[in-house]
Amino acid sequence: MRPPRLPLRACLALMGSALPAAADPLPREALAELVVPPYSLGEPVDPRGVWTILNSGGAPAGYVFQTEPLAPLPGFSGAPIDALVTLDAQGRFLDVRLLSHNEPIFVSGLGQAPFHAFFEQYRGESIASTLVVGTPYGAPDAASSLVYLDGVSKATASVRIAHESVLAAAHAVARDHLQGVARPPAAAPDPDHDEPLDWAEMARTGVVSRHVMTEGEVQALFAGSLWEDDGPEADPDAPFLDLWIADLGPRAIARAALAPETLAELDAFREISPHDEPILLIEAGRHGLVTEDFVRNTAPDLISASQDGLPVALRDADLYVETAPGAPEGRAMILRADRRLGFDPSRPWTLELLAVRAHGSFQPQLGTRALTVEHATHERFFIRPAASRALPPWAEALRGRAADLGALALGLAGLGVALGPGMRRLAGTPRCTPIRLAILAVVVGFVGWWGQGQLSIVTVLGVIRTAWEGGDFGFLLYDPFSLLVWAAAIAGFVAFGRGLFCGWLCPFGAMQEFAHHLGRRLRLPRIEPSARWDRRLKALKYLLLAGLVAAVFLDPARVETYAEIEPFKTAVTTGFDREWIYVAYAAAWLLLGTMLFKGFCRYVCPLGAVMAIGGLLRARDWIPRRAQCGSPCQLCRVRCPYGAIGKTGEIAYSECFQCLDCVTIHDDPRQCVPLVLAGRAPRPDRRPLPRPEPVA
Template sequence: MWRAVLLWLMLATPLLAAPLTRDQLEPMIVAPYALGEPVNDAGVWSLLNSGGGEAGYVFETGPLAPLPGFSGQPINILVLIDLEGTFIDTRLLAHNEPIFVSGLGEAPLRDFLTQYRGHSIHEPLVVGTAYGNSGGSELVYLDGVTKATASVRIAHESILAATLAVAREKLQGISAGPPPRPDPDHSEALDWEGALAEGLIRHLRVTNAEVDTAFAGSIWADDDPEAAEDPDAPFIDLYAIDIGPPALAQALLDADSLADVQRLASLSPDDEPLLLIEAGRQGLVSSEFVRNTAPDLVSAQQDGLPLALRDADLSVSLGEGVPEELSDATVMVLRLDRRLGFDPSREWQLSLIAERQHGMFQPEAGSRDFALTMGLPERFFLRPEAVTQLPPWLSAIQIRMVDLILLGVGLLALTALLLRQSRLAAQRHYTAIRLAVLAVVIGFVGFWGQGQLSIVTPLAVLRGVMQGGGLEVLLYDPFSLLVWVAAILGFVLWGRGLFCGWLCPFGAMQEFAHHLGRRLGLPQWQPPRSLGRALLWTGPAALAVLVLTSFIAPQHTETVAEIEPFKTAITMHFDRPWPYLLWAGGWLAVSMVWFKGFCRSICPLGALMRLGGLLRLRKWIPRRVQCGSPCQLCKVKCNYAAIGTKGEIRYSECFQCLDCVKIHDDPKLCVPLIIAARQRSRAA
């Protein structure tokens, strides 16, 4: 018995996208490249050229940078880079972003990924538009996708984080250990002069004459008359301070600004804030700059790799100790992400870009960089010991811990109720109690938790197990897994009834549709016995087609699986094209006149759940010798037609609605009890 339960657990659990195998990867690598040997167990492989020499690396973003997308699951992208860090190709492998699953389709996302080819990880790549910049800024803009900004930015961050991890360790030999964090307990008295003298505040001053010298010999040499008029005036007068350490922030900011920076640190603990004070002509951003995006005149790099700078969207004021001549300077707070390998305690470079325009119509832009070396002493930071990264399945459990606890408590409470089914069914307001439970299932298990089970899951798991996938990947979606476990354990007590009758969100929606139909006075249809028995075979037939498709033509499995309306109704909240809406809404409309018609006919998951009756250990629905002969009341009242003519319960078709239990235990409803009571009355 327990072997059967274990088998069902294996076949009915979500499959995590483990790193691709050699057989899966090789067809994706096209000439003149070939797949080499695996570099590590995180899905990084060497890339060979036509002569068999090492040409670069190929890897997936999912295992290296499992940043959750808008759907809550990572966007997995295949990345090929050469030994110089130049992108050879970026290709979409898997995602669950709703806007691309249904709505825009995958084409815009795939088109977006083609923009990386030929660009280097050493370039400051940002998602957005150049806002009319004709090329003066060194930022490389990648056009986003309208209506999918969040998903595209997450895809970009995944590519950047994964590629930087490979580039730092494989291309430069720099181990990507945990970055240091500002020590909140480090305190020391600092003032402007002392911090400047020690190098805690870095200063870059570039005169107009020095900028003219940088542009000398180019077409932009004479395009700044103001510089020629006053060559000794500062074009750039920049002070840069890493204010991640609290001691530096307290020394330079007023009380309100300090509170804002501390609030930023609590909301974004992985960001390192950088205070810039610019008192020259240049400024920090162009007139086209948009807040909370990458600054267009400032760039940074460490170890030859770019750092992602972003505006912190804070308006700060300087403290009393800052020199009075800087009171009118431009002040800005940027932030750098330590998760992408940035180490503020090591040397890094901050560059301010000087731009000039040449020509009146469609001017040609040119730029020159003026760099400032940054870095703070170790005493301001805590360097955590290297820790083993949590496996994705354990991380998924931690992320959804609150939901899992609520679901677990709910499942225990539901089990306790159903174990006392006679008392539950005898409640005066039993129908209201059942509908309340089903409403929670629709709202919490379905719409919120996305715990609508699907036949796609056991098919994917079965295929993965047969292909040698590890069992640890079965915990990738812990919320759905817990529902699967409850359903499988429910087989032992009640057969399919626990899930199909109480835990299926779409089944619950059909039951509400049935009650609505009755309220509207719609006629109720029950198929003739012969037709009803025939319709029971449509589910196994659909299941067989899906199984064959998953092995013969797996690329079409998702399309064939659309026979289930669950994705449209629950996962996508009915936000899909009209054919899908017609299919899902049509079955809800059918349920208004034919009780849970989809569940009782074509549902492939229901067909699989029928096998749960084989694992049932007991006949939990009480019967009397009079049931079926002569009494047929339970059979007539059963909306699922799960009671035979002789009164026997067909547990493979029973949804555990408890209507027959209510009749059986009610002396005012059960015909044998009524007759027995009358006989006792006559005898008395």
């Protein structure tokens, strides 16, 4: 009988009364103490918590604000990352400091220091610069238009969320206050607009623009400098830059500019990244667009863009470009700009390309000059929405891990075939155990340490908190690798129960299984709780899960600390690179695993409790059974290391880890007692007894 809904809602309401309200901007007294000297706090200019700052003479000198009210992008705990940003009147970061967050990897994993250090890198940088989290490809030099901020290893997604929060909030303040005008929502290509076009017509009407700069003009830019004589000998009238620009967002322009194969690839790209505006560049001069160190699908190192004085983030779309007949020849590439971050393709914008020269042969000094061109596409190709939708930039995270996701998807598909239609063949092969251990080794190395795909109860608690507070679940998309593992685990609920994840996809569970095999090799004593204690201990994980869920409502600030009951962060996420107390805790479970088979998974793991509850969705009993299972045969029950088979032969799927040992016994005429007896029974006609048929 389904429980009534009203008492459940009332219970949640009572627990939710302990939850803090959404964070409000700091009061004046607290904010004034955080303003960096010699500046002081002025007056509020925006109800979202934007204040002026005053210089030592009392004149307005910039703005100070929190990121959460302006850009509440949720982190992995479901709560936004809140930072305090101070901008001067020219848009330079005077100070950026972390105020609050609940990112699990920093709460008790890597510690707070690396996260605070990340925010310190903004000081002195300008919002007019193209700020990128990561490291430059090739040798870093002065020839790049990008400003790199060092990320934090093993916390890429959290740092990306923090960076997007700072930029989104800073650009909002710059648009509304530094320029004195709040821009309308960015336009998007009109899907209903179409017109016949070809390259010649687009060039004549200015739909595509051409920009030429000669070698002589570039030489004039370097005149009188250290690099005046470092350019190659060239005809002064020859083109150094011969650049065509076309906005491929409008379908009519893309169809006229691209060959059919490239157009089809662009259409597929739009389905994945609907908010990105693709920009086609064709360069027939000597500039060449990028350096030899350029890596596809990254920000181009010699090209930057801006609109209204604010930077526009450009990245390579990683598409092979073949142009349509009639288009000019030259090096072609497609860049992408995210309209959600303020880029409006219907208004003029500026492209800046760097001309680079090197002086000297040993550790040469690099000099650059900016070549600035403008482009605008007619408004007839676009529509302007009434309001922009604030969506997280998940597409970049998805494309950035495309190779890993492809490999994971193939692996999951293969595992699904092996455990589905191929299960009994796998269980019947003499090398079933080595094959299983090989798969678990890949899970530890690829899914765990490389892919950082260890699922955690923290995600479950973050979802609960977000659901209760009515937040945005977009934070899950910042880690598409783990999301794909979650999808496989949830699909496994229907097909197998908890066994697919707990038995085959959990990196820490795999480590415990290796610890068990090591213990058998070392002939260590085995710890086997009695049947009564086994039942009692298995209930412990449900009590721990209930306590963690209650903490979400009663003590949300310390949920990440309570979640350290899981050793996953230590053993997998940080690779045992943590404080000794956490390392000792994780190692203790692995050491115990050499004697007590997967003790943490069976008795303590709160995520395992979630998986067991999810396993109630199981649509079938997939483990074959016979009428004789349980009476008289008890072999499967005796050999089951998880204690998941009852005396009657019935499978307790909530405790089954899908190791396939019982399937192997069931199909083996040398082990299965009913099959052995059937083969030995004497027959007057000397015909063998028929094999006992499975009942399920």
